[in-house]
Amino acid sequence: MRLGVLTTIFAAASTAVFAQNLTVATGAPPTSVDPHFYNAAPNFALSMHIFDRLVERDAEVKPYPGLAASWDAIAPTVWEFKLRPGVTWHDGTPFTAEDVAFSVARPPTVPNSPASFSPFVRAIQRTEIVDSHTVRFHTAAPHPLLPVELGSIAIVAKHAVEGRGTEDFNSGRAAIGTGPYRIASSIPGDRFELVRNDAWFGPRQPWERVTYRVVANDTARVSALLAGDVDLIDQVPSTDLARLRRDNRVSIAEVQGLRLIFIAFDRSRRGNLPLVTDNDGRPMEVNPFDDVRVRLALTISVNRQALVERVMEGAAAPAGQWMPPGTTTHAPEVPVPEYDPEGARRLLAEAGYPDGFRMTLFTPNDRYPNDARTAQAVAQMWTRIGVRTAVEALPWSSYSGRSSRQEFPIRLAGWGSSTGEAGSFLISVLGTFDRRAQRGAANAARYSNPELDALTDRAATLLKLEDRAAVLRQAIRLATDDVAMVPLHNITNSWATRRGLVHQPRMDERTVAMGTRPAN
Known part of the structure; x- marks a missing residue:
């Protein structure tokens, strides 16, 4: 049975049943599953479902703890991060400081990156592993923005990624994260199928399965929403905003x-x-x-x-x-x-x-x-x-x-x-x-x-x-x-959801299933 048919069936069912699946249509295609390959919003948005960062940023880009439970400048040129205990990778392997050290060293080594993540780790001269859940970053000079910058660095699994490249993320072999969703399958340039990670340390997500579709054509994206084939779209065409605001089948979410x-x-x-x-x-x-x-x-x-x-x-x-x-x-x-x-x-x-x-x-x-x-x-x-x-x-x-x-x-x-x-x-x-x-x-x-x-x-x-x-x-x-x-x-960033859903707009324009909830 086609996914669009399934979506229609769930839309007609009770809220409890409907709330198991979400179909997202994004206007810009992620070019890779590798979270260190390309510093572009579509890639980053996809990676947020699969991978976590030491420091996360909320919808207003304010930092809050992610894989790091806390952090502190213990010396003018030393930041110490205490890692969240009990976190496991999607394959059940424990998350440790070794993964963090590997992840911050990796961005400058990724070949053919159109826009590297390396500027976010450029201040780090040396990474010190104190114990399995404590890591220290040494910088040449005081660097107060390091926690904010590390909010852009996805932490990847050393045991799954070492010796592998970007193509191994795209095939799924290296795409093992700690995030709220696991990648089940993908068709590059078309769609990514994600399955909820029930072992995630964060709040339980209402969506058991997320289909992340690429629909680059503006008209097709809006039509898919109005037809009930998708539940959430981003990059709402400016030509359609006024009309969609008057349509009681959809809700608009906007932010500067x-x-x-x-x-x-x-x-x-x-x-x-x-x-x-x-x-x-x-x-x-x-x-x-x-x-x-x-x-x-x-x-x-x-x-x-x-x-x-x-x-x-x-x-x-x-x-x-x-x-x-x-x-x-x-x-x-x-x-x-x-x-x-x-x-x-x-x-x-x-x-x-x-x-x-x-x-x-x-x-x-x-x-x-x-x-x-x-x-x-x-x-x-x-x-x-x-x-x-x-x-x-x-x-x-x-x-x-x-x-x-x-x-x-x-x-x-x-x-x-x-x-x-x-x-x-x-x-x-x-x-x-x-x-x-x-x-x-x-x-x-x-x-x-x-x-x-x-x-x-x-x-x-x-x-x-x-x-x-x-x-x-x-x-x-x-x-x-x-x-x-x-x-x-x-x-001005804008999203549209079908009736019955609430979406939290993000200033960084990333479209994530974690920001969408049933209205009641």
Whole structure:
């Protein structure tokens, strides 16, 4: 019997029977079951079902104990973590400090990672196993954010993973976690079948089985919800939000998200950028994006309010930086750039491009809400100032790999600062790419600013939040003055459930079955 038929049968049954199964339709495909392979929200959301972390983050990205029962800085450069007793892996093997030491050492070693988790463990110089349930992390300097950063590192089973690679997670051989669900089967790019782990140390989950489906098409995702084929969808299309709010068959859950949608300039080459030419189609000997006047012209020629109103239909807020208002390290002195197409033309002329040039903007078409539509709208704005911009939209499965290989001259991207602080973006996206320093793991554009790196490193050592926030706001101002990228908008995260369910929206936009409950 097909899963959709089963879902319909359960929907008609009593709440007690219905509450055994949940079908989730997500708009963005997880690219791997390996929780250390790709620091992207779809991958992270899937891994949260199977694996736990020492420190977890709630829907408002506030930390709370996970596999660590407690933690404390016992010396300026030593953090001690006491592990939760009695935890077992899905195969019944006891969880110990050996697994923790193995897990924090693994992210920098994962091959072909498009965006590594290594920045979250870069501060750890040495891991000391005190006993089976006590581990100490030694850092070179005081590092107050280590517990928050470890909230991004899934703990994997040493006995199941050692000597194995990402493909072994995808096949299920290494996908043995301590989390609330076990993976039963998967069809990459289509669905993942999860079964409840009744031995989980956390609260008992109402769902005996979770089907995690990938439905990239917005219309198909909404239709599946309204037809009763799925119970929960994410990335509710902005075009459907008003209609769905009036539909008594569904409920909408929304929250201001931490994700910035932005455009990054390729800085990996000094000239001859692919698909960037003069108006006659000839390659350019210099990289126009190396000129801050060109970068500034492109950012002030974007009408962000129009993007929010016409493309996002109100489901976003214009952005001039990556941290939204209300977060601890938002810099209120950095405004949303004013729309000034005439000023942009003057800047282009000053930079030596009075007649502009031609380029191709790359974007995913199934990763972020209205991603391709946003790119098309921005391209039209740039074309109006003389920078004739074509758009090439690709599925995320193709876009992500090509982007990490610096194949794109200019790209639309997104980043959710799930730690709740500006440092995440600074280290991973704007930090100078350096594998040894574990910096710039998601810096596909290869932007580099040593002064910005120095501010980032300084902030990481400051114990007081107000001192750290002040330095991070200084870094935001510096990145803005240098036009390190073109910020567009912060997304409002939205989900829709069918009637009878309640979903807790997360600021980090992760779609997890653990956040969904029967209404009564």
